[in-house]
Amino acid sequence: MSEKAPATDVEVQHNEVVEPAHPLRKVEHVLNADLAVALSTGPQLKAFSGSAFRLYLILLVCFMGSLSFGFDTTVISGVNGMVQFTDYFGIGGGDTGGGQGIVTAMLYSIFSFGCILATFVGGPISDRFGRRGGMFIASIIIFAGVAVVTAAQSRIYLFFGRFLIGFGSALNASASPAYVAEISPPQWRGRIGGLSNTFSYLGSVICSGLVIATGRINSDVSWRLPCAVQFIPTVILAVGVWFIPESPRWLMSVGRKEEARDVLAKYHGNGDANTLLVLLELRELETSIGTGSDKGWRDFFDYSELFNSRAARYRTFVTTWLGICSQLSGGGLFYYITVLFDLAGVKTQNGRLTFSFISVAIGALGGLTGAFTVDRIGRRTLWFWGTVGCSLTLALAAVFTATLESGAAIAFLIIFGFVQNMTY
Incomplete structure (x- = not known):
């Protein structure tokens, strides 16, 4: 549908009465023109x-x-x-x-x-x-x-x-x-x-x-x-x-x-x-x-519907690639988070479990941040820049762990958790 089409399509039959076109109020990031009209006319x-x-x-x-x-x-x-x-x-x-x-x-x-x-x-x-x-x-x-x-x-x-x-x-x-x-x-x-x-x-x-x-x-x-x-x-x-x-x-x-x-x-x-x-x-x-x-x-x-058209194959590729990126983004390392904190210099069991709790809590804040910003900045934007952030913070955590800079290593492990949860 072209951008001009909704101007006439808004005059639809509603409750068996033809309603005049309503001016569109701002509906953020709605790509489907018909849906934009529906969301702007209410009631919702x-x-x-x-x-x-x-x-x-x-x-x-x-x-x-x-x-x-x-x-x-x-x-x-x-x-x-x-x-x-x-x-x-x-x-x-x-x-x-x-x-x-x-x-x-x-x-x-x-x-x-x-x-x-x-x-x-x-x-x-x-x-x-x-x-x-x-x-x-x-x-x-x-x-x-x-x-x-x-x-x-x-x-x-x-x-x-x-x-x-x-x-x-x-x-x-x-x-x-x-x-x-x-x-x-x-x-x-x-x-x-x-x-x-x-x-x-x-x-x-x-x-x-x-x-x-x-x-x-x-x-x-x-x-x-x-x-x-x-x-x-x-x-x-x-x-x-x-x-x-x-x-x-x-x-x-x-x-x-x-x-x-x-x-x-x-x-x-x-x-x-x-x-x-x-x-x-x-x-x-x-x-x-x-x-x-x-x-x-x-x-x-x-499962033939996943591949029986060019559009279907594209959607299948995108969703599959997103899943692969999610799994390769480093989240699996958190299975070994207590081991990583030990490598970063935390040498007591209670200390490692405590830092694990801090990391998980800050990661949860990252998840909340992503949940409440995704509709504003867009899914692709969040995915792209979040993946860049994951790469940088994880690389820095690896560098500081290898050089025994324990404070910096712990900090970047925690920051990585925030960014990874915000993105994926």
Whole structure:
């Protein structure tokens, strides 16, 4: 559509009355002209309305998956920094910040292996059973994994539990972000998506603070207790998904158009199903996915749509490249953060765990900064300059660690965490 088209298209039928064109008020970073018109003509969901507060509670349930993920990624690096944990499983390295050998590498990588396997079934499961069903199945698998890790008596149980947690986390990563994006009003979508990641950082902060406290316990309770706390957000997610509405996009995909319209009206149109925004979203859903419900299992596992056109191949490339960059941005080093602090000159277990907590807390502030600035400066701009910042701060941390400049090394490790969380 050209830039002049919206001037005439604004005169649309609304509540069966032809409305005159409204002057566009400023709508930042909205590239779709029709959406810009819809957002400028209203009514929209009001931030302090009853429907908005119900939406916040819905999102809070979904964010439990992110909180659990953040808790898990931090708990394993935290307990790896405990002598009680490394001695119990015969890993070694407890006196130098934590395990660093092949057993530790397997402990971390088995989680990623579970994630990789789950990516092939995560999308089909959430498409077949709905976003709520996908989140529920994921939470049950995570619950089982947490139980196995918490009760582990040997490495094999530890590895198996970590695999289950990784598998369940990836299933949730397919269902939960999709649900959050589809239930969120378009004008809030960027910030809400950022807040979803921020709950991951919140889980990390809670966990790293807990690990400092339990690290003083001179028994296996020191690491079993923080592992067990992960039950809490997992249970909230498993129960809470049955008290929230299904995604309007999924409802439309299975032929439940009226329910999709009701959800959009309630949470996007301030209760009015005839707002221009709701009508536009319904039209776009019908155009992109149709209203059929005749899909078989083979259709859910059909990935040809990712490659069957030039535009599809481009989108697939961009999202894949973003994932690769995210994984190569240095975030994985935080599994070994206590070891890095030992190399930087922090020689006590409590000191390393304390600096880990500080690093995680400042990283969470970075996540919040990214969440609340992404809609203003744009996603590509934040991604580009954030990646440059990650490269510089990580390089400086490596230089100062190698030259035994402990204060500077610690500072740049913490700054890197801030920039990395803000960007990815």
